[in-house]
Amino acid sequence: MFTTGSKFLIGASVMALIATLVYGIGQGGVLGTVGLTSATVALIGLATLNALLRDSNVFSDDEAPVETSSAAQFSPPSSVWPLGFAFGSVVIAVGLISYQPIVVIGLVALVVTGGEWAVQAWAERASGNVEHNAAVRSRLSNPLEYPVGGAVAIGIIVFSFSRVMLWLSKTNTTIAFSVLAAVVLAIGFAIAYRPKMGAGAVGGVMAVGAVAVVAAGAITGLDGERDIPEFETTSIWQEEAILHPTEYAEGAEEGKHPAGLICESPEEFPEADERASETVASKSGSYQVFLTEDETLAFDVPGPIEEGPAGMVIPRSNPTNVIFRNESDEHRRLSIDFGTETLEVEGEDTEVRHQICTTLIEPGGAQLLTVEADLPTFSADGIVNPNGPGGEEGDGFWLFVPGVDTATLELIVP
Amino acid sequence: MRDSETGTSLNHVNLPNRRARTLKFAALATAGLFVAGCATNAPQDTTDPAGTNAQQIYDLSWPIFAIAGLVGVIVFGVLAFVIVRDRDRGQPIPEQTHGKPKLEIALTILPALILIGVAIPTVGVIMDLDDTSDTECVVNVTGQQWWWEFDYPVQDGCGGITEPIVTSGQMVIPADTNVLIRGTSRDVIHSFWIPRLNGKRDMVPGRVHNLRMQANEPGIYAGQCAEFCGLSHANMRMEVVALDDGDFETWKANQLEDYESPTSEAALRGETSFVTNCSRCHQIDGITDADGVPIVSRPDQQVYSGAAPNLTNLMTRNTFAGASWDLINQDYRDEVWEASPEEFGDLYLAGVTDDVFNEVDLREWLRNSPTKKPMYTDPLELEATDGLVRGMPYLALSEDQIDDLLAYLLERK
Known part of the structure; x- marks a missing residue:
């Protein structure tokens, strides 16, 4: 009738179906229901396939080997799973009283070792033959153990490798990746050209490599990521000038930066202009x-x-996304003036210019400016914009270049 | 199991019946699949192209489908044959062999040749569809949960547009003209798809993706968001309306007409109600307060996407709420959709009038929109968006207010 694997998958399908119905009716979550339904369908498909293929074992119906096997002297082999189960229980207890995320680790250990323990105990009841029982256990567990174990191993290696890459400098990451890729390729060639190479040698090399990557990942992960320089942007300088005018003016007097709003200034501002990357992404x-x-x-x-x-x-x-291209002979920035907005400045509502701008761009350079206007142009109808071309025609929103009176362009927002 | 009198296997006796049942089931399933393809009311039909772009895709898809179908039939046929012939009957494992170089090389080269044969015309069509240099008119298309906005920038194309036009739900284009769609999104990834006019194009926040759209003749073409985008993805529809040049000029002129104040008492009350309840999100261009100051909506302060449909010319459209419901009744809708290309423009430009107004759905929408279209508007569930809604919230309008708003909105054309 049904093989062991089929029974397992049919049972899992029924459980998934029940879970789907209980969750779908009881909780009503769309995402969860879709996920559980997908799992149910997948399990039913696997159960059907497995039932047709009979665990890929054409002898599954042949009970002779089992019936004739030696069952007189049976002693269960030693097992590591009870130890793991106990470890998981202790970790949960420690996590509950110290740091709750640790509980998740304990739960995972508990579920994995508990499941393995249960399967092994079940398999040991199959017969008195240790090898046969091990085969029964493997037939049930291996289809789950190998893919999950493989995924976990790959995940650990990828995560470790990413820690190494984040620890190295940008240049060294390229070198390290190239070297590693070359080594993998060379090993692949070696195995391809010497197919009779011993499995132990290949496994040994791979194990050493995996351990090396994991060890390097642990060390570099503990040391932390490389320093990623941060610098203040034009918007921060603009905000500082508007929201903290007193301190900002003091900074200007001390020569730390020019006076006035950065988006209205043709001068160079330290931090915001000097170290900004003139890149277009x-x-x-x-x-x-x-x-x-x-x-x-x-x-x-x-x-x-x-x-x-x-x-x-x-x-x-x-x-x-607006790319500003400076084709003039001077360092210039592109600014946009969206009219006035009311902000609380030092405890009082104050009308200020709503502006954004690029950093100062060298001749021939370019930089990206992301523009978002939440108000339509007609909200500024009749309100003359001082950064426009002047006169009554200058109301609305304007792009302009500080220091260049002839460089204005109307920005229209419907 | 064996029969005690005849000595025959009962399983073998039942086999013909089981086979017959299986064959009947297979025949029924196959017939069902064929019948499902016979729907007449299928406006989103890729096999009925109405523009040059969709025609190119259609002309490419049929031969590829035939090739893929043939390969599929062969592969699954051989697979089924092998499964049935070699099924487990307790027989010993067949002799295991390794390596059939000639067969393996042939089975590598043959699919490669098939794929090359498919790739050559496919790449040509992809490159041709991607080329938008021959477009003559620009429409910015922006998706957000769960409706589409269409804005026409000031341009020399489209017969000349002197002021921006903003609309939603229905995108109006000149027929027999290559239109450039510059598409993006304000919140999550959406996908713009008018099956009878062109393929799908993802609309991604922060990016602008181009798509060429062209309709051979005046008419209306349905579409739907083709990228799962949240709760009401299925209710995020759109329609492309193609008009001949004269009708398109009329439509543009109408969209740019100045705001007209309400004419009836109810509509006047409706205007007040609109300002009080709706104008925080919805813009009606030209509406002012008592001092003549323009009333500017601030959907960026209310809605997660930062936008709500512009209702300036609502009744020039035939749909609302993400084109999921009609503003016209079913009879008139049928008349518009089934009109000949010559008659279509007049019927569409007539807009929504008293006698064809589908008041029921709009009234239900105003009464309690979240019950009509699933949206995230419950104040208790907006923590993740800092109180911003995704969709139109329940406004607790009285029936009198709804009556007045309907009277006011009916004049917005």
């Missing part, structure tokens, strides 16, 4: 704004709008 459908050689602003947006109108249109409440 956006590769998809970005808008482009050019400061031309004749010091006017031009733009190019994805699509057939080439000549275009005077203003650049961006969607409302949606981050838009």
Whole structure:
């Protein structure tokens, strides 16, 4: 009738189905129900497949070896699982009174060792033959042990390797990865060219390599990741100037930075401008704004709008990537003035300019500016923007280049 | 098990019946599959292309489907044959052999040749569909949970657009024109798909993905978000409306008309109710307060995605709430959808009038939108979004307020 593996999988399918019904009706969670339903379907599929293939054992119906086996002198072999089970219990207890995440480790140990112990105890009842019992146990456990154990081993190696890569410098990570890849390739070639190489030698090399990676991962993980330099951005300087004007003015007097808002200044600000990376990370459908050689602003947006109108249109409440390209002969930044906003400054509601800007870009350089406008242009109708071209036509939102009066471009937000 | 009188195996006696039952079941399942393909009301039908882009995909998919089908039939046929022939009957394990170089080389080269044969036209079509340099009109498409926004930037294309146009649910395009869709998302990944006009294109936050759209003739083409995007993914629909050039000009002019104040008492009360209850999220361009100051919505302060549908010309559309419900009644909807290309423009541009207004669904929506469309709007469950809703919340409107709002909204066209 049904083989051992089939019974196990049918039982698991029924349990999964019951869990699906209980969870689906009792809890009603869509994600959980979908997950449990998927597990049920997968288990039913596996049970059907296994029933058809009869555990891949054409002799599963042949009970002769079992019936004729020696059962007179049977002594169960020693087992490590009770020890593991006890270890898991202790870890749970320690976790409950010290650091609760440790409980998870204990639970995992408890479930794994408990399951293995139960399966082994069940297999030992099959007959009096130790080898046969071991085969029975393997037939049930190996289909689960090998994939899960393999996944855990791979996970540990990948995690260890990632710790090493994060510990090394950016350049050394490239070298280390290249060397490791070359070593793996060389070992692969060696095994391919010497197929009669002993399994022990191959296994030994792989074990040494795995232990080395895990050990290196543990050491570098404890030492921590490499220093990733952080520097203050233009927005922080802008906020500091607006929210803490007194301290900011004192800093300017002490010569730590120029006075005024960074987005309105053509001067270089330390920290924000000097160390900023002039890189462009956006590769998809970005808008482009050019400061031309004749010091006017031009733009190019994805699509057939080439000549275009005077203003650049961006969607409302949606981050838009704008690449600023400085084609002039001077270091310049691109700034955007979204009109005024009310902020609490030193305890009082104050109207301030809502501005964002790039760092100071060298001639020929480029930098990305992510622009998000939450208000439509008409919210600033009739309110003249001092950073626009001036006059009544200068209301609304404007792109401008500090220090270049001719470089203005209207930003239209529907 | 054996029969005691005849000595025959009962299992063997039952085998013909079991086979017959299996064959009947297989025949029934096959017939069911064929019948399922006979649906007449299937507006999202990739096998009925209505534009050059979809036609290219269709022309490519059939031969590939035929090849893949043939390969599939052969593989599964051989597999079934082997499983049945060599099933476990207690026989000894067959002789195990290793290495059939000629067969293995042939079985490597043959699939490679098939794949090369499939790849050549596929790559050509992919590259052609990806080329948007021949587009003449731009529409920004933005997905958010769970509706689509379409905004038309100021441009020389589309016959010239002098002021931005913002709409939702239905994207109106000129027929027989290559339109560039610049798509993105405000929250999670969505996928824009109008099956009769082109393939799918993911809409990803922070990125702009281009897609060319073209409809051969005036008409309406249904679509649906094709990337699971949360609770109401199934209710995130959209429609592309193609108009001939003259009708498209009329539509543009109508979208840019100045705001008209309400004409009836109920609509006037509805305007007040709109400002009080709706304008925090929904924008109606041109509406002002008593001092003439524009009323500006701030969906970024209320909604997780930062946007809510612009309702300036709501009744020029035929749908609402992510195109999941109609603003027109079923009879008129059928008339619009089944109209000839020559008649379609007039019927669509007529918009929603008193006599075709589907008041029931809009009334239910205003009464309690979360019960009509699953959304995350329960104040007790918004901790993860700092109180921002995903969807339209329950507004606790009275029936009188709903009456007034319906009167007001019915004039928004």
